Amino acid sequence: MRLNANVERAPAYPFVRLAEQRRAAEAGGVDVVDLSMGEPTDPAPRAVRAALAQDAASLSLCPYPPAEGLLELREAIARWIVRRFGVALEPGREILPTLGAKEPIALMARLFAQPGDTIAVSSPSYPVPERSARASGLAVSAQILTAAKRWLPDPDAVPWEETAIVWVVSPHNPTGAIAPVALLEELADRCRRNGAILALDETYSEFWYEGEPPASGLQLVDRSGVVVFNSLSKRSALAGLRSGFVAGDPQIVGRIKRYRSDIGTTPPVLVQRASIAAWEDDAHVDQARDRYAHKRALLGAAARRIGFEDAGTPAGIFLWLRVPGGDDVRAHERLLERSLLVVPGSYLGAGGEGHLRVALTPTPARIALAAELLQSEGARYSVAP
Numbered sequence: 001m002r003l004n005a006n007v008e009r010a011p012a013y014p015f016v017r018l019a020e021q022r023r024a025a026e027a028g029g030v031d032v033v034d035l036s037m038g039e040p041t042d043p044a045p046r047a048v049r050a051a052l053a054q055d056a057a058s059l060s061l062c063p064y065p066p067a068e069g070l071l072e073l074r075e076a077i078a079r080w081i082v083r084r085f086g087v088a089l090e091p092g093r094e095i096l097p098t099l100g101a102k103e104p105i106a107l108m109a110r111l112f113a114q115p116g117d118t119i120a121v122s123s124p125s126y127p128v129p130e131r132s133a134r135a136s137g138l139a140v141s142a143q144i145l146t147a148a149k150r151w152l153p154d155p156d157a158v159p160w161e162e163t164a165i166v167w168v169v170s171p172h173n174p175t176g177a178i179a180p181v182a183l184l185e186e187l188a189d190r191c192r193r194n195g196a197i198l199a200l201d202e203t204y205s206e207f208w209y210e211g212e213p214p215a216s217g218l219q220l221v222d223r224s225g226v227v228v229f230n231s232l233s234k235r236s237a238l239a240g241l242r243s244g245f246v247a248g249d250p251q252i253v254g255r256i257k258r259y260r261s262d263i264g265t266t267p268p269v270l271v272q273r274a275s276i277a278a279w280e281d282d283a284h285v286d287q288a289r290d291r292y293a294h295k296r297a298l299l300g301a302a303a304r305r306i307g308f309e310d311a312g313t314p315a316g317i318f319l320w321l322r323v324p325g326g327d328d329v330r331a332h333e334r335l336l337e338r339s340l341l342v343v344p345g346s347y348l349g350a351g352g353e354g355h356l357r358v359a360l361t362p363t364p365a366r367i368a369l370a371a372e373l374l375q376s377e378g379a380r381y382s383v384a385p
Contacts, residue, residue, distance in 0.1 A: 007135050014127060014347035017376040022341050028210065032135055032371045033357045038173070038317055041239035041315075041366075045284040047277040048238065055273045065266040068257055069097030073272045075178040082330060083282065085216045093250040097272055099265050101236075102202050103229040104256055108227075109133040111259055112197055113164035122160045124174055124345055124352030126201060129167045138164075144351040147311055149369070151177035155186050160194040167179045167180050171204040171214050174348055174357040176316035178214045187274050192225045197252065198229045203244075206235045206285050209293050209314040218247060227252045228323045235285055236278040236319060243267055243275040292317055293366040294361045302371035303358070311355060319358040338373050347363040 018036045025032050068074075074091035081087055081095075089095055098104045104207030109119055109132045119133035123142040133140050141159050145151045151172055158166055166187060170179035184200070191198045197332065200217040210212055217228045230242030246253060260266060267275070300310055300319055323331045328344040335342055335356075343359075345352025 004135065006137050010131060010134055013131070014343070017347070018341060018343065025339075025341070027338060028065070030339050032336075032339055032341050032375065033362065033366055035360075035362065035370060036343045036360050038234065038361055039239055040234060040288075040317070040361045040365045042237035042284075042288050044221060044238060044327065045236055045278055045281055046223060047234070047281050048241075048274050051277040052270065055270050056116070057192075059270055059273070061268075061270070063269075064264070065269045065272065067261045067266055068092075068366065069266060070269065070272045070276075071281075072275050073097050077247070081216075081247070081280075084213075085219050087216070087218045087245060089218065090250070092176040094253055095245055095247045096253050096277070097267055098229075098244045098246055099267055100233050100239070100242045100375075101201065101229040101246075103231055103265055104244075104246040105129060105199075105243075106132040107256060107259065107376060108165055108199055109136045109138055110199070111255055113138050114225070116162070117164035118159055120163045120196075122153050122167070122169070122172075122351070123349030124168070124355070124357075125169055125261070125349060126173045127348065129199070130349075133165075142349060142351070145172075145177075146351075153173040153187075155183075155190055158190070160190060163196045165197045166191055166263060166265065167199050167201065168199040169203075171207065171315035173201075173204060173316060174311040174312070174318045174343070174352070174355075175205075175320045176347070177206065178313065178315050181215045181219065184215070184217055185385050188217070188220055188226050189224065190234075192222075196225070200340045202228055202230045202266045203234050204232060204316045207289055207292055207315060207317050209296065214315065218307040223266045224249050225252075227248055227260045232275060232278050235288075237288065238275075241271055241274060241278075243271050243278075265269075289309060291364065292360055295364060298371050299358065299360065299367055299374075302374040306315045306374055308356070316361050319356075321358060321367075323354055323356060328352070328354055328356055331356060340370055340373055356371065 074095045078091045118139040120141045121130045143157045157282035188198045217226050233239040307324045309322040311322040332344040343357040345355030
């Protein structure tokens, strides 16, 4: 059997490794407080559950969903974009419903690059853009982000001549850094001048705790060559629904739509109809933001008491902690001994070394337990070797 050598050479997906560690600990009788996954536990919005129940009883499940998605869903997403960002998009040309954000993010390297091209990513960061690029046989330029530059990418560090796609995550996973509009404008302009695409993962756009809400690439005056990804997985705690969208340059959106006809990844109609209810309701998002703010304050205070430094910015759904002594893998192991599973920063790229990503997604009760487990060790507890 012939295998894709690029895929075979790739290390295990980091969250697969973490799941294996959790299973091993639980097999030993440990009640693991899982702070590794960005998997929300908030209750699903009532309107979404009502839509699912109603449509499951009445919808025909025989027809294939149209590749472009339901018009009603595209219109609901467009209305949300107007409310949130003050931008009017054409639902028929500039918006495409997707299976969460991961599906179209993974497709980009296959559709918009050629052999010999480079995909520009940041380190640390969400690993899918880099992994999908390597699986496609493309080169990857991983720019190391630093606290000194507020965890933001430097346009001058991009190898423009060979780059096909520049990836930016804002708010950033894992640091929470928010890219200002001026930076997005500069990156978009330089992408256009060099024939590249600016791809913006805005999955965490609804979670900020200070200042103004994060801006979107959809707010740029010139959106040519710009494409934005968002999802209900984090915004509405509907990761199991697998529903998101891609929006922006109609040529890019149209190419994704055309390719999806070959592989059949349009969300089921039942999912799309429930998604309409989610995008139409903003109240549950405000409530979720308040819950995350409380969990952030509680767990962050506990972490600081035992010597961790909050190295991130107040956005997103993670704490980004600097490890005393710098050994993030050892710190991860020591915390697992205390029933706490977190992500070593080095799992998210070389730029993450010396840090831990701590998810705020467990229930408030589990976050409170995590804080107690940290504080119960008090001054005796150390993550140093």
